[in-house]
Amino acid sequence: MTMKRIFSLLTVTAAAIAAVSCTCSPKKALLPTISGKAGEVVIVIDKTDWEGAVGTELRDLLASDCPFLPQKEPLYTLVDIVPSAFTNIFQIHRNIIIVNIGNDVTEPGIVYRQDVWAQPQCVISVNAVDSDSALQLIKDNSKIILNTIEQAERDRIIANSIRYEERSIAPVVKGFIGGSPHFPTGYSIKKQTSDFIWIEYATTYVTQGFFVYRYPASGTADDFQVGNIVAKRDEFLKDNVPGMFENTYMTTSDITTPGLEYIRYKGRDFAEVRGYWEVHNDYMGGPFISHSFYSRDGKDIIVLEGFVYAPRYDKRHYMREVESILYSFEWDDTED
Secondary structure: OOHHHHHHHHEEEOHHHHHOOOOEOOOHHHOOEOEOOOOEEEEEOOHHHHOOHHHHHHHHHHOOEOOOOOOOOEOOEEEEEOHHHOOHHHHOEOEEEEEEEOOOOOOOEEEEEEOOOOEOOEEEEEEEOOHHHHHHHHHHOHHHHHHHHHHHHHHHHHHHHHHOEOOOOHHHHHHHHOEEOOOEOOOEEEEEOOOEEEEEEEOOOOEEEEEEEEEEOOOOHHHHOHHHHHHHHHHHHHHHOEOOOOOOEEEEOOOOOOEEEEEEEOOEEEEEEEEEEEEOOOOOEEEEEEEEEEOOOOOEEEEEEEEEEOOOOOOHHHHHHHHHHHHOOEEOHHHO
């Protein structure tokens, strides 16, 4: 079976994000900037419904555990308010879900909008005549609801990465693999060899890093099996990412099996692997995410990987940042 066929069969439907209806304000230029912390979602809902089945479904969807983080952290931090409290201070929040339940609802369904009261804002309205109908709407559209909020968070990070880009990095990465993510100010190239680049932003207690490497493709389905991806990863990291002490180096932790998804995103197919890294013979570790895909000529496998080391802090936001930077990858069209 060809890799093209595998991707077409197993692709995560990221295209569904773009398929949702979007109504943008004609006065967008006059809108204030959004408020709220990254990863927060304001939910406007009656107290009875929040404490009932509808609220439980929303919490199960949006506040479930983030995958592949060392400690339990919810996907999103939820802030519930009753409709009467939905005033200006909340209307400019970054992510809003409005649950509108009542006999006066004439067009039941879910409406996805952008930049209603602020920008860049994501607003999702769940309109139903009763609680049972609202519950079913959320269940039937759970994937699109989750993807819409996730994409909104990702787009904000990418926009900032482009706006405040460290312009010295992309030309180096493009020269190596024919394209590059957008790395914001603060990142720098820590190491570069003929087949490996290490890019990093480090503060006293937090490190966010990226590896870019390539190796010959076999042209078979084995190229994108998780075992082969991890084996190649460990080869490159052992040779290029030493620890602080002798005979220490970064590797893939075997505390759990890394997760694999085949994704199509903005016309690109890639294998996304999530897991944990650790330092062999040391106690450092954390989460990582990688994207593996063919080079434009199909001769090589290109790997982009992001990782986080933040032993003192929650890691959800740091991981969402590096993941979003990976998703900002663009081919260098000047090569065409």
